[in-house]
Amino acid sequence: MLTSVELCAGAGGQALGLEEAGFGHRALVEIDKHCCNTLRHNRPKWRVLEEDIRHFKDRAADHAGIDLLAGGLPCPPFSVAGKQLGERDERNLFNDAIDIIDASRPRAVMIENVRGFLDAVFHDYREKLKSQLGKLGYHTDWRLLNASDYGVPQLRPRVVIVAVETARSEYFDWPDPNPHNPPTVGATLQDMMAANGWPGAAAWAAHADEIAPTIVGGSKKHGGPDLGPTRARRAWATLGVEGRTIAPAPPNQDHAGMPRLTVPMVARLQGFPDDWHFTGAKTNAYRQVGNAFPPPVARAVGQQIAKTLRKRVLRAVAG
Numbered sequence: 341m342l343t344s345v346e347l348c349a350g351a352g353g354q355a356l357g358l359e360e361a362g363f364g365h366r367a368l369v370e371i372d373k374h375c376c377n378t379l380r381h382n383r384p385k386w387r388v389l390e391e392d393i394r395h396f397k398d399r400a401a402d403h404a405g406i407d408l409l410a411g412g413l414p415c416p417p418f419s420v421a422g423k424q425l426g427e428r429d430e431r432n433l434f435n436d437a438i439d440i441i442d443a444s445r446p447r448a449v450m451i452e453n454v455r456g457f458l459d460a461v462f463h464d465y466r467e468k469l470k471s472q473l474g475k476l477g478y479h480t481d482w483r484l485l486n487a488s489d490y491g492v493p494q495l496r497p498r499v500v501i502v503a504v505e506t507a508r509s510e511y512f513d514w515p516d517p518n519p520h521n522p523p524t525v526g527a528t529l530q531d532m533m534a535a536n537g538w539p540g541a542a543a544w545a546a547h548a549d550e551i552a553p554t555i556v557g558g559s560k561k562h563g564g565p566d567l568g569p570t571r572a573r574r575a576w577a578t579l580g581v582e583g584r585t586i587a588p589a590p591p592n593q594d595h596a597g598m599p600r601l602t603v604p605m606v607a608r609l610q611g612f613p614d615d616w617h618f619t620g621a622k623t624n625a626y627r628q629v630g631n632a633f634p635p636p637v638a639r640a641v642g643q644q645i646a647k648t649l650r651k652r653v654l655r656a657v658a659g
Contacts, residue, residue: 342646345369345403345444347393347411347437351378351618351628353610354412354452355386357638362646366403369396374624381619394436400443407649408642409446412633413437413453438472441503448512448645449473449503452633455484457499469501479509485641487634489517492611493528494552496634500641504648512648515640524549525579525609532605538591544599548579552609555630565626567601586626603629611636 341364346355349368352375359365369389370376376390389396393411413433441449457466470480480503487496504512526545534541553575556568567576567583576583580598587600601609603618603625611634618625 342407342649344408344410345406345446347396347409347440348413348433349375349379349388350412351375351632352382352616353612353632353635354410354450354638355379355383356612356616357633357635357640358408358410358450358642360635360639361642363408363642366406369393374620375628377619378617378628382616393433393440397436397440397443400440403444406444406446408448408450408645409437409441409444410450410638410642411437411452413451434469438469438476441473441478442476445476447505447508447649449478449480449501450641450645451501452638453499453501455497455499457501458482458484473503474506477506478503479506481512481514483514485514485637487611487637488522488551490515490611490634490636490640491518491522492609492634492636493522493525494554494609496554496610498633498637500637502641502645504645508648508651511651513644515644522551525552525581528608529601529605532602532608533590533599535590537593538595538599539593540591540595540599544580548581550579552576552579555606555610565603565623565630586622588622606630607632610634 342362343366344358344363345366346368349355349370355365355368365386367387367389368379369391370379371392373390376388379386379388437451473480480501482499482501484497485500487494502512526548530541530545533544553572556572565586567573573583577598582598582600585600587602590602591599603622604614606626606629607616607618608614610629610632618628
C-alpha cells in the first residue's frame with residue numbers, strides 16, 4: 341500500500357478520498373479538537389496528531405520516504421473573504437509545508453486550496469512556490485477542479501496543487517471529468533427529507549432540480565451554522581431550501597414551508613458517505629462539513645497520483 345501523511349486534515353474529506361485511492365495514512369495532523377474527534381471516531385486505527393503543523397515539522401524527518409504528502413492548507417490567506425493577504429497572512433502555512441516536504445521528501449505532494457490562489461495578485465507567489473519545489477526536485481502543476489465534475493452535487497471549485505518528483509512527472513495526468521452530470525439536490529436528498537414522514541418530500545425534490553450552490557459557512561468567526569451570506573441563501577431558496585439555519589432533524593409530517601438541511605444532508609452534498617459521522621454539537625459539526633474537501637475529488641486526483649507512482653515503480657523493476 342502507498343503511504344501518506346496529511347497536514348491540516350480537517351474532518352477527513354481528503355483523507356477519506358485518498359484512502360479510497362489506495363493510500364494508507366501514517367499520520368494525520370490537525371489542530372482542531374473537534375475535527376480530531378471526528379477522525380478518531382470514524383477511523384480509530386488512524387494515527388491522529390492533534391497539533392499545529394509548525395510543531396509537527398520538527399519531526400517531519402521521521403516520515404522520510406513516504407509516497408505522498410497531502411494537505412488542505414488554510415484558505416483565508418488566498419480568499420477574498422480573508423482579504424487575500426497571501427504570504428503576509430499569519431495563517432499562511434505554505435512555507436511550513438515546504439519545510440516539511442524538504443524534511444520528509446515524499447515522492448509526490450497534493451495540496452488543496454481556494455480558487456483565489458489562482459488570482460493574478462498571487463502570480464509571483466505561485467512562481468515562487470514552483471521554484472521552491474523545483475529546487476527540492478519536484479515538477480509542480482495546479483488546476484481548478486469543480487466538484488460537480490466528479491459526481492458531487494454542488495459546484496465547489498477548488499484549486500489542487502500537485503508536485504511529483506521530476507523524473508516521474510511526465511506520467512501524471514489530471515483526472516478526466518465524469519461523463520455524466522451529478523445528481524440534483526432533490527435526487528440526492530429526497531430520502532433524507534422523507535425520513536420523518538414529510539409528505540412534501542417528493543414535490544420538494546422535483547423542484548430542487550439543480551446542483552447545490554457551493555457550501556459555505558464554515559468559518560469560526562461566523563456566528564451560527566447557516567448556508568452562507570445573503571446571496572448564498574437566495575440561491576438555496578431557488579431550490580426550496582431555507583438557508584438561515586441548519587435543522588437538528590429532517591422535516592416532520594406537519595412541516596410547512598421550505599425545509600432546512602441537516603448536517604448529514606450537507607455532508608452528503610459534500611460527497612461524504614452516510615456512515616461518516618461528524619462528532620460534536622451542531623455548530624461544530626457543520627463547520628467541519630463546511631470546510632471539507634469533497635472525498636470524490638480527492639479520490640479522483642489521488643488515483644492519478646497513485647497510478648503515476650506505481651507506474652514508475654513498475655518501470656524501475658522492469659529495467
